[in-house]
Each structure stands twice: as C-alpha cells, then as structure tokens.
Amino acid sequence: MSVTAVAAGTRAAAGAEGAPEEVRRGRRSTPYLLLLPGMAWLVLFFAVPVFALASLSLQTRVPGAEIGVYTQTFRWANYSDALTEYAPQFIRSFLYAGLATVLCLAIGYPLAYAIALKAGRWRNLMLIAVIAPFFTSFILRTIAWRQVLADSGPVTSTLHTLHLLPAGTSLTASGTAVVAGLTYNFLPFMVLPLYASLERLDPRLIEAAGDLYATAPVGFRRVTLPLSMPGVVAGTLLTFIPASGDYVNAALLGNPSTQMIGNVVDSRFFRIVDYPTAAALSFVLMAAILLLVTFYIRRAGTEELV
Amino acid sequence: MAGRDLRLDGITKTFGSFTAVDGISLDVPSGSFFALLGPSGCGKTTTLRMVAGLERPTRGRILLGDEDITDARPYRRPVNTVFQSYALFPHLDVFENVAFGLRRRRAGDVRAKVAEALELVELGHLARRKPSQLSGGQQQRVALARAVVNRPDVLLLDEPLGALDLKLRRQMQLELKRIQTEVGITFVHVTHDQEEAMTMADTIAVMNAGRIEQLGSPIDLYESPATAYVANFLGQSNLLPAAVADRSGASVLVDVDGGRIAVPADRCRSAGREVLVGVRPEKVQLERGGTPPAGMNSLSGGLVTDASFTGTSTQYVVQLPSGRQLTAFAQNTGRATVLPVGCSVTVCWEAAHTFGLDGAEDAAAGIETPDGPATAVRSGVPDEPTVADESRAQTTSAGRDGSA
Numbered sequence: 001m002s003v004t005a006v007a008a009g010t011r012a013a014a015g016a017e018g019a020p021e022e023v024r025r026g027r028r029s030t031p032y033l034l035l036l037p038g039m040a041w042l043v044l045f046f047a048v049p050v051f052a053l054a055s056l057s058l059q060t061r062v063p064g065a066e067i068g069v070y071t072q073t074f075r076w077a078n079y080s081d082a083l084t085e086y087a088p089q090f091i092r093s094f095l096y097a098g099l100a101t102v103l104c105l106a107i108g109y110p111l112a113y114a115i116a117l118k119a120g121r122w123r124n125l126m127l128i129a130v131i132a133p134f135f136t137s138f139i140l141r142t143i144a145w146r147q148v149l150a151d152s153g154p155v156t157s158t159l160h161t162l163h164l165l166p167a168g169t170s171l172t173a174s175g176t177a178v179v180a181g182l183t184y185n186f187l188p189f190m191v192l193p194l195y196a197s198l199e200r201l202d203p204r205l206i207e208a209a210g211d212l213y214a215t216a217p218v219g220f221r222r223v224t225l226p227l228s229m230p231g232v233v234a235g236t237l238l239t240f241i242p243a244s245g246d247y248v249n250a251a252l253l254g255n256p257s258t259q260m261i262g263n264v265v266d267s268r269f270f271r272i273v274d275y276p277t278a279a280a281l282s283f284v285l286m287a288a289i290l291l292l293v294t295f296y297i298r299r300a301g302t303e304e305l306v
Numbered sequence: 307m308a309g310r311d312l313r314l315d316g317i318t319k320t321f322g323s324f325t326a327v328d329g330i331s332l333d334v335p336s337g338s339f340f341a342l343l344g345p346s347g348c349g350k351t352t353t354l355r356m357v358a359g360l361e362r363p364t365r366g367r368i369l370l371g372d373e374d375i376t377d378a379r380p381y382r383r384p385v386n387t388v389f390q391s392y393a394l395f396p397h398l399d400v401f402e403n404v405a406f407g408l409r410r411r412r413a414g415d416v417r418a419k420v421a422e423a424l425e426l427v428e429l430g431h432l433a434r435r436k437p438s439q440l441s442g443g444q445q446q447r448v449a450l451a452r453a454v455v456n457r458p459d460v461l462l463l464d465e466p467l468g469a470l471d472l473k474l475r476r477q478m479q480l481e482l483k484r485i486q487t488e489v490g491i492t493f494v495h496v497t498h499d500q501e502e503a504m505t506m507a508d509t510i511a512v513m514n515a516g517r518i519e520q521l522g523s524p525i526d527l528y529e530s531p532a533t534a535y536v537a538n539f540l541g542q543s544n545l546l547p548a549a550v551a552d553r554s555g556a557s558v559l560v561d562v563d564g565g566r567i568a569v570p571a572d573r574c575r576s577a578g579r580e581v582l583v584g585v586r587p588e589k590v591q592l593e594r595g596g597t598p599p600a601g602m603n604s605l606s607g608g609l610v611t612d613a614s615f616t617g618t619s620t621q622y623v624v625q626l627p628s629g630r631q632l633t634a635f636a637q638n639t640g641r642a643t644v645l646p647v648g649c650s651v652t653v654c655w656e657a658a659h660t661f662g663l664d665g666a667e668d669a670a671a672g673i674e675t676p677d678g679p680a681t682a683v684r685s686g687v688p689d690e691p692t693v694a695d696e697s698r699a700q701t702t703s704a705g706r707d708g709s710a
Binding site for chain 2: 204208210212215218227
C-alpha cells in the first residue's frame with residue numbers, strides 16, 4: 001500500500017500521513033532481508049562444517065576400535081605430523097598451481113585483450129568460446145588431455161620430431177601433463193575477470209598515451225596494464241586458489257610422484273579413512289592459501305586502483 | 307619558441323562508402339587560434355584526429371612547416387590533444403598526468419615544468435589529487451596543462467568545453483584565450499558552438515558535410531556570410547528570395563516582397579537573376595507608420611506577429627505581405643517601447659548591412675533547432691495574427707531566448 005502511495009505522487013503521499021514513515025522503516029530492514037538467505041547458507045554449509053572439521057583435525061583413533069572411529073583428544077601434533085610427512089606434496093601443489101597461474105596469465109591476457117578491444121562484432125562469439133568448455137564434464141575434458149598428450153598423439157610426436165623432447169620420454173603421467181591440465185581447466189577463470197577489467201578500459205586513454213609520446217609498448221606498461229590490475233589480481237586468485245587444492249588433474253594426468261595435496265587429502269579421507277590427518281591437511285592448506293593471498297593483495301594494492 | 311605553420315593539403319577521409327572529410331585544404335599560421343566550427347558529423351573531429359595522427363587520411367598531406375607528418379605515428383608528432391572527455395589517466399595523480407608526456411620524452415626538469423604548467427591553469431595546490439577527486443572544470447584544466455606542458459607546435463582541442471555547464475564554459479573560454487596568448491602555441495579548436503568559436507578564435511573555418519563552407523575572421527563570417535549555411539549557423543539571418551532588377555551601379559537592386567532594395571555589389575555573391583537577400587535580425591528596425599529614413603532598405607506592410615521580451619532585447623517576428631516572416635531584434639535601450647502584436651510596421655535597415663547569396667541555395671540550410679526563430683523565415687503558414695495583447699505576447703514566447 002505504501003508503495004502505491006508513493007507512486008501516486010507527492011500529493012497522494014502527503015495525504016496519507018502514515019505512508020512515508022512506513023516506507024522508511026521498510027527500507028531500513030531491506031538490506032538485512034537480502035542478506036538472510038546468503039547468511040543462512042554460509043552458516044549451515046560453511047561455518048558449521050569448518051567447525052566440525054577443526055574438531056575432527058584434533059581427534060585420535062580409539063585404540064582397539066573399528067577403523068574410522070575417532071575421539072576428541074586435542075592432539076595438536078596431528079598438524080606437525082601431517083606437515084612433516086606431506087611437505088613435498090604441499091610444495092608441489094603451490095608450485096604446480098603457481099606455474100598454471102603464470103601460464104594462464106600469459107595465455108589469458110592477450111586473449112582477453114583481443115576480445116575486449118579488438119574483436120569488434122566477434123566479441124560475443126569469442127566469449128562464448130571461452131565459456132563453452134564448461135558445457136561438458138570437467139572429468140571428461142581432463143581425460144581427453146590424456147589422448148592429447150598420448151605417446152602416439154599429435155603433441156608428443158611433433159615434439160619428438162622437432163627434438164624438443166628426448167626420444168623415449170612421454171608427456172602422459174608427468175608433472176608437465178598435470179600443469180597443462182590445470183592451465184587448461186582454469187583458463188576461463190583467468191580470462192573472464194581480465195576481460196571484465198579490460199572491457200571497462202576507455203580506449204581514448206590508450207590514444208591519449210600515444211598522443212603524449214608513449215610508443216605502443218610503453219603505453220601498455222604505463223596505462224593499460226596498471227588499469228587492468230584489478231582483473232589480473234582477481235584472475236590470478238581465481239586460478240591459483242582452486243588450482244592449489246585441485247586433485248583431479250594430478251589424479252588423471254599425473255603419476256604417484258606428481259601427487260598434489262588434494263590427492264593426499266582424498267586418499268586419507270576416502271581410502272585410508274584417516275580423518276584427523278585429512279582434516280589437519282585441509283586446515284594447513286586453507287591457512288597457507290590465506291597467508292599467500294593476503295601477502296599478494298598487499299603487494300598488488302588493488303584498493304589503490306580506480 | 308618559433309612554431310611552425312600547420313598546413314592541410316587536400317585531406318580526404320573515407321570510412322567505407324562514407325566520406326567524412328572531403329578534400330580540405332587549410333593553412334593555420336603559427337601562433338594563431340584557429341576554430342573548426344560545424345554541427346556533429348561535419349567532419350571536424352575527424353580532421354582533428356588526422357592532425358593528431360589518430361586517423362590516417364585516405365588522401366592528401368599534412369605538413370608542419372616543411373615536414374610532412376601525414377604518416378607519422380602520434381607519438382612522433384609535436385602535436386598534443388585535449389580530448390573531449392579529457393581522457394585523464396585515472397590511476398595517476400594530477401602531477402603524474404601532467405608529467406606523462408615529459409617523462410616519455412625524457413625531458414629534463416620535469417618537476418619545474420609540471421609546476422609551471424599547473425600554475426598556468428591555477429591548479430598547483432591539487433597536484434597530488436587523483437582525477438576522480440576533481441570537478442569537471444578542474445579535470446579540463448589538468449587536460450589542458452597535460453598538453454601545454456609539452457610545448458607542442460600545435461595544440462588540438464576537441465570540444466574541450468562540451469562537458470561543462472554554461473557559466474563555467476564562459477569562464478574557460480576567456481581562460482583558454484588567455485593561456486593561448488600567454489604560451490603562444492597554435493591552437494586548433496573543434497567546436498559546434500558558434501559563440502565559443504567566435505569568442506576565442508582568430509580564424510574560423512565553418513565546416514559542413516566534410517567541406518569548408520567559409521573561412522575567415524569571426525567578424526567577416528558574421529557580417530558577410532558566403533552561403534546560407536554560414537548565415538544561419540553563425541547567429542541568425544533573415545533570408546528572402548529576390549529577383550535582380552538592376553546590376554549597373556555600385557549596388558545591385560533587387561525586387562523582394564513588393565519592394566526594391568539595394569545590396570552592395572561587393573556583398574552580392576550571386577551573378578544570376580535569383581538572389582537570396584539577407585540581413586541580420588539586430589540590423590533590422592521596425593518603424594511604426596511614417597516614412598522610413600532615406601537611404602535605407604525598407605519593406606512596408608509588415609505585421610508584428612510575435613514579440614518576445616528577453617530583457618536585453620525584444621525579438622519580433624514580422625509577417626510581410628507575401629506571408630514570409632522576418633525576425634528583428636530591438637536592443638532594450640529604454641528609448642522605444644515594446645511594439646504590440648498585431649501592430650503594422652515598416653521594416654528597414656541600412657543598405658550596407660544587406661548581403662546577397664546565390665538564389666539557388668536553401669534558405670533554411672544550417673538551421674540547427676527546428677523551433678528556433680530563424681525557421682520563421684521559411685515557414686509558409688504563419689500563425690493567425692491575434693488581437694494586440696502585449697502581456698500575452700511576452701509570456702507566450704518566454705522560452706525563446708535560449709535559442710538566440
């Protein structure tokens with residue numbers, strides 16, 4: 001009723017004395033109402049599980065009981081044990097994720113730049129092409145990479161012919177394959193934020209840089225790149241964070257010596273049923289990523305931009 | 307610093323089948339304030355962008371002194387631009403924006419030069435602000451300082467005052483003129499605002515459909531327009547079709563609306579029988595009865611159909627016996643009262659103020675606003691003359707002064 005009173009114009013609103021007051025109170029509670037579904041979701045499916053996981057990570061096995069029965073003993077050593085045992089997998093995870101992020105940036109930036117500034121009427125088609133892989137299953141696409149990198153496949157045979165790959169070595173089941181898979185799977189997460197920030201870039205700024213004696217490379221370094229930094233930061237985070245926790249690529253494209261921390265968590269949880277170690281590893285991963293990201297954002301200083 | 311003259315030689319630019327600029331040749335002397343004036347789409351901005359190097363001419367050459375810069379990349383030209391939307395770098399503060407060009411050229415003494423440029427535009431105290439923290443007028447000044455600091459041979463201004471409100475625009479017009487005089491750089495200024503062009507420029511090129519209609523000083527263009535387009539685009543004009551009666555004397559005598567009037571021969575641009583006779587509204591006087599002063603062009607039998615009092619002047623629309631309408635501005639000197647609507651008048655003006663255009667021209671060419679007073683000249687069906695009612699006439703046309 002109050003809405004119609006406002007819509008009817010000032011005269012009507014002034015006539016119905018209670019209406020404006022009602023409207024104001026309604027507006028004050030609106031933000032909270034809008035937050036409610038999201039908050040409820042987060043509490044139920046994030047806060048509660050995280051708490052449960054934290055509690056699990058400090059439990060120990062009940063002696064003599066069946067496999068998978070644990071009791072709370074607040075054993076902090078679970079963490080130091082997990083860390084010392086799986087340090088190589090941690091390091092490998094961040095190394096692979098870092099490499100994949102750098103590769104994604106190297107491939108994704110020119111691509112996003114071309115789509116945003118040069119594609120013209122092909123822009124939408126190219127954007128769809130970037131998203132199109134999502135239409136099929138993540139697992140299937142990753143398995144397809146085995147075919148792509150197979151010994152008899154085009155990539156390996158070409159590299160052998162060009163003597164870029166020593167004879168007898170293959171690309172499948174290797175660290176290279178895992179990084180390639182990660183790069184492939186997370187490329188859209190790099191391209192889309194980059195596209196969003198480059199698309200907002202006023203082309204006249206590039207013209208202005210040229211007008212002010214900047215050659216094309218200098219104009220890029222001084223104007224385009226700094227103005228697209230929000231996209232670079234968002235893209236690298238969206239790539240690096242899920243890539244460091246990923247286990248599908250390492251499981252399907254790697255070998256036992258290329259295991260990432262995700263694979264360890266997976267096997268601890270589902271195969272060995274060692275819940276406390278898996279939970280502790282998850283927490284260490286979360287903390288490490290949080291630390292890295294905080295440091296990175298501090299350095300990149302996104303709030304300085306625009 | 308001795309600058310170099312800018313010369314455009316037969317510049318043409320086509321986009322697909324559309325010709326934006328059609329064979330323009332211009333000479334802009336060093337140190338002058340030159341305006342390219344025309345409505346949107348007339349090719350003035352394209353011309354400017356070709357000088358800046360942001361577009362390549364399809365044909366023709368651009369010369370700076372003796373140097374051919376037609377194909378030079380933008381960063382190789384001693385030319386800087388003040389962009390329409392300023393195009394300030396949002397991630398750099400005012401100081402770094404202004405220093406951008408100097409740093410790229412590795413110029414020495416950046417700090418002092420930037421400080422001097424910022425002093426010139428009176429923004430020295432805002433050097434560490436980001437562009438987003440500045441008002442429109444301040445951003446405009448930063449854009450100007452950023453270009454001027456490089457001391458280019460030619461400074462290009464693309465509708466630099468377009469985004470500012472009227473009051474600020476007036477102020478910036480005077481300031482731009484002051485800065486140009488102070489630094490002595492050639493300014494080439496693109497605008498669609500005829501008043502802005504006239505206020506600032508030494509020379510104006512009026513552009514229409516990719517060509518230059520007329521080039522000259524503001525006074526030349528205003529007092530002796532060469533085409534109906536210029537006559538209507540720069541201020542307002544009364545244009546009446548007339549037939550030449552006698553060409554023998556120092557004045558061409560023409561018949562118009564049942565009267566015979568004189569056009570100075572050197573101001574008559576038509577050699578044929580048909581002439582468009584023109585006179586500016588402020589030159590026209592309205593005489594109520596009696597005989598008009600001798601030696602003046604006069605047309606009798608006029609009827610005042612509209613009188614709008616705007617404060618500084620009263621704008622009259624007078625209907626001639628033929629049904630054609632004529633506009634007259636009477637300055638509010640306090641000596642004459644506002645004539646009522648319906649009043650019979652004789653319109654007269656000094657013969658020397660008359661100009662003659664080619665009779666084949668469209669008298670309505672170059673009229674921007676379809677409801678502006680100038681359209682009255684061409685409208686065939688005038689309003690029915692109403693009973694004289696002074697106060698009513700004043701209120702009905704209160705909105706007119708905006709289009710004057």
